[in-house]
Amino acid sequence: xxxxxxxxxRQSVDPQSYQTWFAPIRPVALNTNELTIQVPHRLFYEFLxxxxxxxxxxxxxxxxxxxxxxxxxIKPAKQEAAAFAVAAGNERGQRAPTPSNPFVIPxxxxxxxxxNLDGKYTFANFIEGDCNSLARNAAKAVADNxxxxxxxxxxxxxxxxxxxxxxxxxxxxxxxxxFPQKSVLYVTTDEFTNQLVTSIGNNSTNDLVNWYQNVxxxxxxxxxxxxxxxxxxxxxxxxxxxxxHNNKAIVMTCDRPIIELDIEERLRSRFQWGLTADLSAPxxxxxxxILASKASANEVHIxxxxxxxxxxxxxxxxxxxxGVLNNLVLHxxxxxxxxxxxxxxxxxxxxxxxxxxxxxxxxxxxxxxxEYYDLEVDKLSSSTRRRHVVMARQISMFLVKQxxxxxxxxxxxxxxxxxHSTVLYSIKTVRDLMETNDEIKKDLADLERKxxxxxxxx
Ligand code: ADP
Ligand code: MG
Numbered sequence: 001x002x003x004x005x006x007x008x009x010r011q012s013v014d015p016q017s018y019q020t021w022f023a024p025i026r027p028v029a030l031n032t033n034e035l036t037i038q039v040p041h042r043l044f045y046e047f048l049x050x051x052x053x054x055x056x057x058x059x060x061x062x063x064x065x066x067x068x069x070x071x072x073x074i075k076p077a078k079q080e081a082a083a084f085a086v087a088a089g090n091e092r093g094q095r096a097p098t099p100s101n102p103f104v105i106p107x108x109x110x111x112x113x114x115x116n117l118d119g120k121y122t123f124a125n126f127i128e129g130d131c132n133s134l135a136r137n138a139a140k141a142v143a144d145n146x147x148x149x150x151x152x153x154x155x156x157x158x159x160x161x162x163x164x165x166x167x168x169x170x171x172x173x174x175x176x177x178x179f180p181q182k183s184v185l186y187v188t189t190d191e192f193t194n195q196l197v198t199s200i201g202n203n204s205t206n207d208l209v210n211w212y213q214n215v216x217x218x219x220x221x222x223x224x225x226x227x228x229x230x231x232x233x234x235x236x237x238x239x240x241x242x243x244x245h246n247n248k249a250i251v252m253t254c255d256r257p258i259i260e261l262d263i264e265e266r267l268r269s270r271f272q273w274g275l276t277a278d279l280s281a282p283x284x285x286x287x288x289x290i291l292a293s294k295a296s297a298n299e300v301h302i303x304x305x306x307x308x309x310x311x312x313x314x315x316x317x318x319x320x321x322x323g324v325l326n327n328l329v330l331h332x333x334x335x336x337x338x339x340x341x342x343x344x345x346x347x348x349x350x351x352x353x354x355x356x357x358x359x360x361x362x363x364x365x366x367x368x369x370x371e372y373y374d375l376e377v378d379k380l381s382s383s384t385r386r387r388h389v390v391m392a393r394q395i396s397m398f399l400v401k402q403x404x405x406x407x408x409x410x411x412x413x414x415x416x417x418x419x420h421s422t423v424l425y426s427i428k429t430v431r432d433l434m435e436t437n438d439e440i441k442k443d444l445a446d447l448e449r450k451x452x453x454x455x456x457x458x
Contacts, residue, residue, distance in 0.1 A: 024040050037071070039072055139171050159255060165253065331347070365396055
């Protein structure tokens with residue numbers, strides 16, 4: 001069958017490529033419609049998938065009909081297998097895998113690998129801020145020079161949704177592009193555990209571990225999943241030692257600091273040998289920059305005030321920010337390209353945060369300002385011209401304008417029936433004062449914070 005395939009392939013690719021990419025492939029099994037081929041290396045497989053998938057499909061269709069399927073195996077490396085047997089100590093006497101006794105890497109099916117390192121997450125689309133610059137720069141340093149052992153292992157930790165996986169995959173993508181000869185593997189700790197469980201089931205744990213040693217850069221996501229998994233910890237401990245001994249780069253992520261990670265002490269201490277860097281929640285400006293960058297990647301336009309409104313409400317989780325964006329795009333699409341305005345944003349946000357249901361009302365603002373300046377709320381709508389009161393009134397109007405969508409006329413009514421030009425004048429006065437008067441500026445920042453904090457119980 002493979003011969004048949006090769007015939008087709010030979011017609012479709014140039015001889016050089018044929019020699020490089022197809023001649024080294026060995027057919028190893030045929031199970032009704034499923035042909036298994038062995039490739040020398042994981043990168044080899046990826047290259048095939050990326051560049052020759054159509055050719056392969058066509059060949060397969062020809063040889064096996066449309067139901068034909070293709071499985072890959074990676075040729076095990078004998079030499080390093082022996083090295084592991086020594087290093088691991090208790091693994092002596094193992095049978096070295098041979099090409100005639102190939103193993104299937106559990107989970108090594110096509111979709112798995114593709115999703116393992118898609119090109120989606122890069123350093124270019126990772127927005128840097130104070131919250132992540134250490135982690136980002138450490139990750140970049142590893143990616144630029146994976147053989148530099150100073151940062152080995154690098155552990156990136158932080159709460160969910162702040163970019164750990166993004167950075168981890170960015171390392172992988174960068175290395176894949178910059179050092180095509182290096183083999184990179186991204187795996188989650190869950191996947192690793194599953195592979196291990198499968199391998200135990202068919203007595204191929206050594207093969208699995210040996211195979212892992214072909215990896216030059218191992219990216220392990222979510223190592224908190226090691227907790228309570230004693231066997232996984234053991235196997236990973238051995239693997240870690242061999243990889244590190246061979247100067248292979250290891251980057252891991254964790255949802256908590258390593259000292260708080262409840263795993264075997266010997267493993268925990270090793271995880272601390274390199275560098276650990278944490279990710280914390282991004283400041284408003286960083287969140288806005290991230291949202292802006294994701295919006296432009298999606299080719300949608302969101303006005304800055306709407307963007308700001310969204311980012312005020314989503315503070316601790318960038319994935320949620322993306323969720324909001326996706327929903328906005330969806331909604332505006334469904335409504336025939338309806339503009340993404342504040343109303344749409346509010347509507348969508350309601351599905352993400354509960355507090356948004358309680359909106360900032362003019363009453364909340366008046367109450368907060370009055371309390372702040374130690375006045376009675378009524379004073380704000382009275383006709384008093386005392387300087388202190390006038391100031392508080394103007395600031396209230398300014399804040400009502402900023403926080404709500406009341407018209408100038410409506411705001412005038414809320415403040416004792418003043419006309420809209422008075423409101424306009426007040427807003428302008430406050431805006432000017434903010435530029436020149438640091439005290440007012442600070443007052444406003446305090447007030448905005450209080451108003452936002454108070455909206456939940458308003
Ligand atoms: P974690 O693994 O920490 O739970 P992820 O890496 O999956 O979080 O990040 C969640 C989402 O937020 C991803 O889509 C990622 O692209 C995005 N994200 C997080 N931080 C940033 C950032 N600084 N710049 C751009 N996107 C980010
Ligand atoms: Mg993650």
